[in-house]
Amino acid sequence: MSTKNKVKTTNKIPKDGQFPEIIKDSYRGSDKLKGKFAVISGGDSGIGQAVAVHFAREGADIAVIYLESDDDAHETQRLVENEGQKCMLLKGDLTKTKFRQECVKTLKQLSQSLDILVNNAIVQFSKDVLENISDEQIYSTFDSNILSMMSFTRALLPKMGKNSRIICTTSVTAYHGSDHPIDYSATKGAITTFIRSLAVSLAKRSILVNGVAPGPTWTPLVKETFNDLKSFGKHTALKRAGQPSEVAPAYVFLASEDSSFITGEVIHVNGGDFGEDNQHY
Secondary structure (H helix, E strand, C coil): CCCCCCCCCCCCCCCCCCCCCCCCCCCCCCCCCCCCEEEEECCCCHHHHHHHHHHHHCCCEEEEEECCCHHHHHHHHHHHHHCCCCEEEEECCCCCHHHHHHHHHHHHHHCCCCCEEEECCCCCCCCCCHHHCCHHHHHHHHHHHHHHHHHHHHHHHHHCCCCCEEEEECCCHHHHCCCCCHHHHHHHHHHHHHHHHHHHHHHHHCCEEEEEEECCECCHHHHHHCCCHHHCCCCCCCCCCECHHHHHHHHHHHHCHHHCCCCCCEEEECCCCCCCCCCCC
16 A cells, blocks of 8 residues: 555645645555445546555446546556556547547447446636636536536446446535635535436436535645645644545445435545634635
8 A cells, every 4th residue: 555645634725845644544444345336537636546545445447537637647556457457548628519529429438338427527726706607607607517517428428337436525514605716615505406417317216416515625726726835724623635545435335235224415524624714724
């Protein structure tokens, strides 16, 4: 097991040269996903990378879809393979119809069935005043975060059979809003509604659809989006941000037989982020 991606404590800001904690030494796999095949969009870093490694430790083979971060994607692949599982990398933009079609074609060749789809790819831009958010940014955010998610899920549904799982990453911002950033938060609300609606639609096919709503979590996106890292997550009840290693087990639960009577629900992994002071996250 790799220790490259660990920090010694979850209570401090990851320093330069350190990575968020991807999986804990104490996490023991128990074949919850043995023999399963999972597709994870946005699986190259942060929460997506943590989900891939946790799934691998539970026995699943992985296909990671990512936009551009080759180094991160290859690190995910290395970590998955260190767990004894296969990991295919698919690089491209899911907002493009041609790339989605290429992914579906490749995945059909790779596996006859798809057991788990994790919709995790997102973009986020640091603009906290509506007047400063251009139409182009709004279209880009919605296309990346929800429209392409719906299209990609639709394209993969023919590969998903009884007891397959769809897990979408939404956010605490979907529940109590955020002034930073507004367009991103709006897409997370749309994702939450998509989860609930699709769950009802696919129940007759015994395909379960659920979501995870992380609160403030240390990922590479944080440093790119937020200026005041010292206050990041301090508004939560636990007075800190979470680690990807603390979020990913929720995805394992929703992907496994342990959640066989759960659909249309969202697990909140947010450190007690109730939004009472409307802080940024």
